[in-house]
Amino acid sequence: MGLREDIERFREVGEERREDLEEFISYGDLGGSGPDSIRIPIKVVDLPEFRYDRLDKGGVGQGQGGTPDVGQPVGQPQPGDGDEDGKPGEEGGDHEYYEMDPEEFAQELDEELGLDLEPKGKEVIEEIEGDFTDVTRTGPHSTLDFERLFKEGLKRKLAMDFDDDFVREAMKVEGEDAQSVYQWCRENHILVSLPWIEDEWTRIPEDERDTWASFEEMEENVERTTTLQRIRRDGLRDIPFRREDERYRHPEIIEEKEKNVVVVNIRDVSGSMREKKRELVERTFTPLDWYLTGKYDNAEFVYIAHDADAWQVERDEFFGIRSGGGTRISSAYVLAKQILEEQYPWSEWNRYVFAAGDSENSSNDTTENVIPLMAEIPANLHAYVETQPGGTAINATHAEEVERALEEQDNVVVAYVSSPEDVIDAIYSILSTEAN
Amino acid sequence: MTMRRFRHTARRVAGELEEPVREAGRLARKLGLDPYPVNYWVVDYAEMNQLIAYGGFQRRYPHWRWGMTYDRQQKQDQFGMGKAFEIVNNDNPSHAFLQESNSLADQKAVITHVEAHADFFANNDWFGMFVGESDLDAAAMLERHAEAIQRYTDDPEIDREDVERFIDAVLCLEDNIDQHRTIGDAATGRERIQPEDLRKRLDAMNISENVRRQVFDDEWLDQLAEAEAAAARLDAPRRDVLAFVREHGMYYDEEEGKAVEMEPWQKDVLDMLRKESYYFAAQKMTKVMNEGWAAYWESLMMGEERFAGTDEFVTYADHQSRVLGSPGLNPYKLGKELWEYIENTTNRAEVADKLLRVNGVSWRNFHDIIDFEEVQELLQPDPAIDGVRSDTLDRLAALDDDDPRVDWETLDAALAGDVDVDAYPWKVLTYEGLAERHFSLVKPQNRGFLKRIRRSELEQLSRYMFDDQVYDSVAEAIADVDRSAGWDRMREIRESHNDVTFLDAFLTHEFVKDNHYFTYEFTRSTGEFRVSSTQYEDVKKKLLLQFTNFGKPTIVVFDGNYANRGELLLAHQFNGIMLDIAQARGVLERLYDLWGRPVNLATIVKEYDEHDVEVARRRNREPTPVERGTRIRYDGDEFETFDLDDEITDRIRATDIDYDTKPDEWLS
Incomplete structure (x- = not known):
């Protein structure tokens, strides 16, 4: 009776309010997440109401110590803008997040998509220290079980x-x-x-x-x-x-193959890659990165942007870059090959090479250069993700050509993403190809 | 929850507060306020949070939303935001709740604040509209509702989940009422009968296709249907959606496969929740005014009348600055500043009025002739009034025995040693005396305000002034100034205004500039909110948007028999700002539970062409959206979207308002 019951009922209503993983990947805001922690927005349980579109509404603010200039950014709308009942600052923020680490993410995605990708231990035999499971009553101070x-x-x-x-x-x-x-x-x-x-x-x-x-x-x-x-x-x-x-712990010494992975993300940044296409690439690549980070002991990432030339970039610039030039996809594979050979020998590293673009390429580059390179670079998986919102353009044939030429090779997959709805399918077909 | 506290702390706190409560009530009345009697309760932290969750009452109907509010309140507390000091409810008598862990200075501040709220509840006409002729007994009303709904929930004949679902649906529309009319008036709308489309009757008559096409061609039929439909449409669209739904709503019976009459419990629940909406509407409509009013009088009583006590004053000042210094647009601060502005301008007009009646002073030479230093000096309160202490009482006693500023009876008692004048100096003064003691224009922060009066205002004052040669000297004129003019005017305004009219009438250019207000808009070129204007007109427009109709879009009932199929057609009266469509769909989904048949919403959506956005981004300009009339229909199963016919599009578009404050040079 009373508020206690209301609170319990609220908890019940609020359960399952975490955004569905598939929905999150396809439509959610991926920006709030970092490589180590994935933040999935929790749906606000409150009842809907007729209200203004937040962006369209704008608002009024009060300058601190002076009137600001027109054009100055104001960040997020300030709380207490009269939307809510009661006291200023009452709106605690509509966005709550459920945080996952990449392991949990990989596990959930496995469950949801029915994947079972087994990471391969590479031929690297290392002596590593196991869990601190053995216990003695004396030992070096640093191993004292303080807890x-x-x-x-x-x-x-x-x-x-x-x-x-x-x-x-x-x-x-x-x-x-x-x-x-x-x-x-x-x-x-x-x-x-x-x-x-x-x-x-x-x-x-x-x-x-x-x-x-x-x-x-x-x-x-x-x-x-x-x-x-x-x-x-x-x-x-x-x-x-x-x-x-006092108890002191010391580790077991065990030998283990380490599961190393390097993921090369390649993206076409040429003029034809408009906003929507870029977003689709980000939607497909980001969950793949999270997934592989969660699966492997040690994951490293290489980001390559290309137009007619290719260059290596940092992750935080990767999805934002735009350039004007034409397109030569092979430039990226040449660079990828070089980086992989120098830093990530095949004997020690699992390798994934993911490329995305709108399938436009300079004439003959695909058949003459890209396909031989893809066949030549040893990797667990080569994937090409074609992002074409609203269907394929006539001269955009890269994906088809790759598919046709390398059909026989079981480490090559081509996926087509023309809208957010296709993202999950693309991820599935990429990750299940590897599983075979 | 029981409010009778016997625990040690609560009892101690309550004992300490008896005197402040009694004296704050007296001081408030001396200052011209007329509050409802207030009952104070000392509660602990958990009880305080519960009261907040329940909107200031001890019992409400069972619903998860209270649990949600409680949960949020607790989370905010964890982060040190939104700490609650007080809660007071609008009832006669009002009930105020004080948290036992507050310091004594906080408690006193809260009490003075509460007294001013109780005055506002009792005297503002918008609150009066709900009370009407009867006596307000809100706690009892809400308790009755709680019990009735609890009974329905417990009733084995009624599915518990159905009750909750029904309440959910009603709550989605809790602000869709006609808050400017009484609950009774809002319920009456005009009945009408929608003519049936002739086509249907023709279908039923089995006339052959051939004959039909010759006699009644489609164009003619369309025109007829349109003309009749237009004629039958509600002349005055209904704003009280809840009342309309109560009158014509049904529910969809799965077993019978059709919409059937609502159950008695459903009608009852709807009536109760609608009543609660009307009860709470006044509070939502007067947030700025009411909070500002309370903050103004709290500050006067606590700070200037030293109700805080000297040693508590520091803690009090700290508390005050925390509340007023919150980020963003703060209703307390905005309200308090506006009330002070009203006080100052009224007092200034009063002083100028007297000065313009001095021989030789006119609006033309006012600024040259008047020695403002001298006026300031003359306006200073009588030292006997200003410095009331136990050892200066003889100065008061020496005034004429008919001096209206002195409370002679209490002064006699004070002279006999029966009144603690050092703690409560105001006791020996009257309203007039206190008005002189606190006359706003002599306060340090308002020096220069008189001098800044515009010539246009002076000209206006003197336009209809007949007795313009009453005084021979400035001193004589000032002696005649009515020091209570400001407070009198403030009380008049607190009676008749709501936030919208209040801001509209009193938000001035000077005010916007002095307080650094600005508007912001979302810019698609950068994907951020940016400052769009610092102009007074824009700020005011945007502020009014936030307070008009609870800051929410106006939705009206257009048709209860839309398309001749008993469908409900709601219309969004478009003022340039589009709806949150996802939310609107959510409401339609739940509204279906109250209507039992398909529900429609006519609105206008703004669409941005991707190419335009791209081009605009490159040029650092804002793209122009295409505005498209849209009808969203929900049939209990799925949504459909249609283009809206032009006639309805025109009807829902308000052409004379534009809340957009983007500068022209931003537009592409």
Whole structure:
């Protein structure tokens, strides 16, 4: 009855409100996520209402220490713009996120798409330190299991802790002495020792000795605090650490093949790659990166942008770059080949080479250069993602040519993405090709 | 939740507060306020959060939304935002809740703040509209609703989920009422009968295709249907969507496969929730005014009347600056500043009026002849009034015994030692006395305000002035100034205005400039919000948008028998700002539960061509959208979108308003 029930009901209504993974990949805001943590917006459970489009509405702000200039960016609309009832700043922010790490992401995507990509351990035999599972009572300080020490100490503290203010009040009851207060404490399950009471007894000012007529009166007027409240109030000051609680851990030594992966992302940044196409590339590549990061022990990424020439870039520039020039896809594969050979030998690294563009290429470059290069660069998978919102242009034949020429090779896949709806299918066909 | 607190802390806090509560009520009345009586309760943190979740009451009907508000409130607290100091509800008597952990200075501030709110509730006409002739007993009303809805929820004949779903649907429309009319008036709309499309009747008559085509060609039929439909349309579209739905709504019965009459419990729930909407409407319509009003009087009582006590004053000032210094557009701050502006301009007009009646002073020579230093000096309060202390009481006693500024009875008591004048100096003064003590134009921050009066205002003042030679000297004129002019005017305004009229009437050029207000718009060229204007007209326009109709788009009922199929047609009265379409669809989905038949929404959407956006981006200009009339239809299963016919498009487009503040040079 009452608010408690309303809160429970709210939790129920709010369950499953995390945005569906497929929907998130296809339509969600990927920008809030970084390589180590994927932030999936949680749907706001509140009821809908007729309201203005947030972007179209604009608003009013107040300059801090002066009127700003027209054209100056204002960031996100300021809270308290009159949209909500009540106090300024009440809107805590509509966007809540569910955070996943790449491992969880990979696992969920496996479940949702029914994938089972097994990362291959490469021929690199390394001695690595396993879990710190072996335990001794002595050891170097740095391997001390502090968590255990702390926990044991905390247990001790909780067992020994009592409400000292309360006991002090009890000592102010008329006509009692240390022994009788101790007796009374024991009866009331207060874990105090007789020496403590005797010690404290002398510190009670004489004129407070008969503050209370009886224990009952004292109890009625003095609020007790729980251990938790005291810890909150005073902090954890003295944890009784004991030598006997100390444990030192040392690792097992095991030999393991490390699962290394390098992912080469190649993107056509030439003039014909408009906003929509770029977005589709980002939508397809980003989840692939997350997925592979989650699957492998160690994932590295190489980003190559190209028009008629190719150059290596950083991740944060990769999806934003635009250039004017023409297109020669082979330039990117030449660069990829060079980087892979120099830094990521095939014997040690799993390799994925993903390229995306609108299938436009300079004449004969595909057949004469790209296809031989793709066949030549050893990799777990070569993928080409054609992004063509609204269907293929006439001269955009790169994807088809690659598909036709390399059909036989089981490490080559071509995927077509013409709208966000196709993203999931593309990801599926890329990742399931590898699985074979 | 029980409010009778016997715990040690609560009891101690309550004891401490008895005197401040009593005296704040008295001080408020001395200052001319006329609040509802207020009952104060001391509550702990958890209870405070519960009260906030329940909108200031102890019981509400069962619904998950309260749980959501509670959850949010707690999260905000964790981040140190939105800490609650007080909550007061609009009831007679009002109930105010104080958090026991507040410092004494905070408690006092809250109490003075609450008294001013209670005055606003009692005297503002928009609040009065709900009260009408009856007595306001909001807590009891909400409790009755809570019990009734709880009964429906517990009723084994009624599916619990159905009740919740129904409430959800009604709550989506809680702001779609006619808040400018009384709940009774808003409910009455004009009945009408929509003629049936002749085609249907022809179909039923089995006339052969041939005959039919010869006699009734399609064009003719279309024209007829259109003309009849137009004639039958509501002359005055209904703004109270909830009332319309209550009257004509149905629900879709799965078993029978058709829409059937609503159940009695559904009608009852709808009536109750609609009533609650009207009850809360006044609060939503007067946020700026009401918060500003409370902040103004709180500051006067706490700061200038030193209700805080000297040692508490520092804590108080800190509290005040925290509340007023919140980021963004702050209703407290905006409201308080506007009230101060009204006080100053009224007082200035009063002083100028008297000065213009001095022999030889005219609006032309005003600024040259008047010695403003001298006027400032003359306006200073009488030292006897200004510095009331136990050791200066004889100065007051020495005034004429009919001096209206002195509360003679209390002064006698004070002289006999029965009144603590040092704690409560205001007790020996009257309203007039206090008005002189706090006359705004002599406050340090307002020096120069009088001098800044424009000649145009002076000219206007003197235009109809007949007795313009009343005084021989400036001193004589100032002695005649009515020091309570500002406060009198403020009380008049708090009676009749709401936020929209308040901002419209009192937001001035000077005000916008002094407070650095600006508008911002989203720019597609950069994908960011940017400052679009600092012009007074633009700021005002944009502000009004945020307060007109609760800051939400106006949606009206156009037709309850749309397309002759019993469909509901709502229309968005387009003012240049488009709807959040995803949200609107969400509402339609739930509205279907109240209508039982397909529901339609006519609106105008703005569309941006990708190519235009691209070009605009390159030129750093804003693209021009295409505005397209659209009808969104939901049939209980899926959505469809149609082009809207031009006639309806024209009807929903308000041609005289434009809330867009983008500068012309941004446009491509």
